[in-house]
Amino acid sequence: MINSSVRRHTDILIIGGGIIGCAIAYYLRKSGREVLVCEQGTIGAQASSAAAGLLAPLGPLSGPGPFADLLLAGYILLPAVAAELEEYTGLRLGYARTGALRVVRNPKRVAHLRKRMEAWRPLGLELHWLSGDEARQYEPQLAPDICAAVYAPQESQIQANALTTAFAQAARQMGAHLYEHTTITGLLLQDARVTGVCTAQEETIACQHLVIATGAWAGQCAEWLHVTLPVTPLHGQMLLLAQPTHPLHTLIFGEALYLVPRGEAVLVGATKDEVGFETRVTDEGIDWLRATAARLVPALQESALLKIWAGLRPRTPDTRPMLGPVAGWENVTLATGHNSVGIMLSAITGQLIAVYLLTGSLPALLQPFVPARFQ
């Protein structure tokens, strides 16, 4: 909440305290820039704490290209950043290279999986083709009708909410200002520049540069700039189940669902529904997740349901993020539209957007993702 003791001006103002806004703040502070984050709720409480924390780049990729370059750069960067953040904050982020099995139950889908594996090969990750029985040697709890799998031992996971908290805490420790319960309701505009923001408390904060990192809500900020940005919310529900008696230890993808073993529990995700800005969980969603999880690992049928939740992915029409300057505005940068991979892309987004803000030159990795492709 803004009060008389808060700052009324800053060099860089970031709207949105999800993982993307916090990662950008962290990298800007590392370079000594003055930065202030305004979050309408609490830090990381939206998509960033709903996420499973998969660091598994193969799923969204069908081969090399600019998106593979960005995703793999993000995936490679994260372990070192996680270690750095753990050291700096004392938090534990649960990074683990658990490996992943991508499985098929229907023999008619085997050729499709094989084709995907061939398309993934040039990406350079280690891949192994397994029969159903070989897959059950890795995970004995897999259903008996699973007939083939690709094993990718380098795919990993992290605790998404802990990573978000760590970016925020490290940024704060280094001198960033993070204001919670501070909703931005409009912008102060002068010619082609944003000179500040207005808050719901009818106060203003002046800034030299604005970064919009409002996830699924980015479209609203774009309206203030008289531009249209096609970012929409994609609702996702997740379950936390108790581990079966013989616990799972590998990430499992199959039947349009994933299982993430985490200590004594297994995360099951995630549904994909267009229901606007609604974040409720539904009986249909829970039933589908439970039933589908049990088709992959029958022992999960008996597992206790520990928790359910939902979040909103920031979706774009081409499923790629929007990163870089907003055309027509001299001092506005957008960092949103991370769809289902915002945790994996958090560190690379923070690092490269900070480079852009510091140098005025957009790094080559980000150039294919400029918002202008939609504007």
Ligand SMILES: Cc1cc2nc3c(=O)[nH]c(=O)nc-3n(C[C@H](O)[C@H](O)[C@H](O)COP(=O)(O)OP(=O)(O)OC[C@H]3O[C@@H](n4cnc5c(N)ncnc54)[C@H](O)[C@@H]3O)c2cc1C
């Ligand atoms: C169920 C689910 C599972 C997922 N699993 C994974 C996964 O395994 N791996 C992965 O990499 N990604 C995953 N994702 C995607 C990932 O969570 C998102 O891409 C990422 O969290 C987006 O981060 P963000 O900071 O852009 O958005 P958010 O975390 O939503 O943050 C945006 C913030 O902006 C704030 N805000 C909005 N408007 C205003 C305003 N006017 N004023 C002030 N603040 C405002 C919001 O309150 C919010 O906190 C998953 C997502 C979901 C929903």
